[in-house]
Amino acid sequence: MKHQLLPLLSGEVLEEHENLTLEEFCRVCRVSVDEVYILVEEGIVEPSGHEARVWRFHGANVRRVRCAVQLRRDLGVNWAGAALALDLLEELQELRTRLRRFEGES
Amino acid sequence: MGVSRDATQDEIKRAYHKLARKYHPDVSKLADAEARFKELGEAYEVLKDPEKRAAYDRLGKGWREGQEFRPPPGWDQGFEFHSGGGSGAAGSQFSDFFESLFGQGFAWGGGAEREFHARGEDSRAKILIDLDDAYHGATRTVTLNRTELAPDGKPKVTAHTLNVHIPKGVHQGQHIRLAGQGGAGMGRGKAGDLYLEVEFRAHPYYHIESRDVYLDLPVAPWEAALGATVKAPTPTGPVDLKIPPGSHAGSKLRLRGRGIPGKPAGDLYAVLRIVLPPADTEAAKAAYRDLERTLKFNPRARLGV
Numbered sequence A: 001m002k003h004q005l006l007p008l009l010s011g012e013v014l015e016e017h018e019n020l021t022l023e024e025f026c027r028v029c030r031v032s033v034d035e036v037y038i039l040v041e042e043g044i045v046e047p048s049g050h051e052a053r054v055w056r057f058h059g060a061n062v063r064r065v066r067c068a069v070q071l072r073r074d075l076g077v078n079w080a081g082a083a084l085a086l087d088l089l090e091e092l093q094e095l096r097t098r099l100r101r102f103e104g105e106s
Numbered sequence B: 001m002g003v004s005r006d007a008t009q010d011e012i013k014r015a016y017h018k019l020a021r022k023y024h025p026d027v028s029k030l031a032d033a034e035a036r037f038k039e040l041g042e043a044y045e046v047l048k049d050p051e052k053r054a055a056y057d058r059l060g061k062g063w064r065e066g067q068e069f070r071p072p073p074g075w076d077q078g079f080e081f082h083s084g085g086g087s088g089a090a091g092s093q094f095s096d097f098f099e100s101l102f103g104q105g106f107a108w109g110g111g112a113e114r115e116f117h118a119r120g121e122d123s124r125a126k127i128l129i130d131l132d133d134a135y136h137g138a139t140r141t142v143t144l145n146r147t148e149l150a151p152d153g154k155p156k157v158t159a160h161t162l163n164v165h166i167p168k169g170v171h172q173g174q175h176i177r178l179a180g181q182g183g184a185g186m187g188r189g190k191a192g193d194l195y196l197e198v199e200f201r202a203h204p205y206y207h208i209e210s211r212d213v214y215l216d217l218p219v220a221p222w223e224a225a226l227g228a229t230v231k232a233p234t235p236t237g238p239v240d241l242k243i244p245p246g247s248h249a250g251s252k253l254r255l256r257g258r259g260i261p262g263k264p265a266g267d268l269y270a271v272l273r274i275v276l277p278p279a280d281t282e283a284a285k286a287a288y289r290d291l292e293r294t295l296k297f298n299p300r301a302r303l304g305v
Helices: A022-029 A033-041 A060-075 A079-103 B009-023 B033-047 B050-065 B085-089 B094-102 B131-136 B221-226 B282-295
Strands: A008-010 B123-129 B138-149 B155-166 B175-178 B194-200 B206-209 B212-219 B228-232 B239-243 B252-255 B268-274
Touching (some): A022 A060, A033 A060, A060 A079, A060 B009, A079 B206, B123 B155, B131 B138, B155 B175, B155 B194, B239 B252
8 A cells, every 4th residue: 555655657768769869878878978989999889870970879788888887997807808798798698598498398 | 705814915806806706796696796796895995905904904803802993093094984983883794884984985986986966876776577567567666775874974774665667568688767766966966867677577487588478388299290279378368379280399389479569579489399198098008009000100210220
């Protein structure tokens, strides 16, 4: 009963945003424009649009960026190392999900 | 950190690096990785600096013996030191212990980047939902434990309950962003955002991969061999599913667009599992023997035996 009285919060699904501008992307990821340039250069994020002025970022990249920034800051890896770790982590996640399906059968 | 009291600075550094990789919240799957990583960072912050380590060694000892603590000169430089509050924290928790010693500025994220008017930290949490919620949308409550500063400046853990709308079509690993529901800002700074990572509760017969849903569908040997139309459950209600003749165990039948809704919607896959009828009656045994005689079937032909 108590919960009924709480206001209902509606959020947005981050990954559904497909057209974040550079400015919006920086704000959501909480990184600087300079850092985004590096991230694009390293191939950690791939915006659509051929030049920075018209770059558009996908919301699914926010998690990648935050993760890369944290790995670099906390573990002292460089950007290339963070990029590699990200790719491997995503692959691991995918495999774990698939494994769960097969193990669940027994 | 599991290092001995007389560990060298190099040993401490090595132990820290090893544990940091293990407990990093982006890498570890442990539920309490974030808390452990934070504790580790706090411990290392002290132990990596020989001066602070010496201070801690003395203090740590004094603390256990219940003696009065006298800080060595200069040890508290750069930290806000709560001399009065320290005694109240003579409790148990390592983390609280450090925080009461070094003040809140010592906390995760570092004091350096905090201004008087700073936006609050973004926080994140997991939200467990049912598959049905993703098909129809739902309202769920989440309870979060939050560390906040009490008026006396000491950190305090309080529980917050939020009523959250789960939008139709979310899938595993996506993040629902609730603006302004993160950590409180400092001064006039705005509150941070809260990110809820979507996770599905395990379902007895559906498995979810991204926007696709998998169902293990048991079929009889003759249904697979001869083809059949069978009833299959889907999250939106049962359907009649046509099994083509000559299907094998593991064959996937796709029901386009019957996965998690969205643009595009996911698919539902029925994965066939052939179930043998038990040979527990004379009639069943006779039927199996008939099959054996009629088919002359060697399942191991491809193994060369």
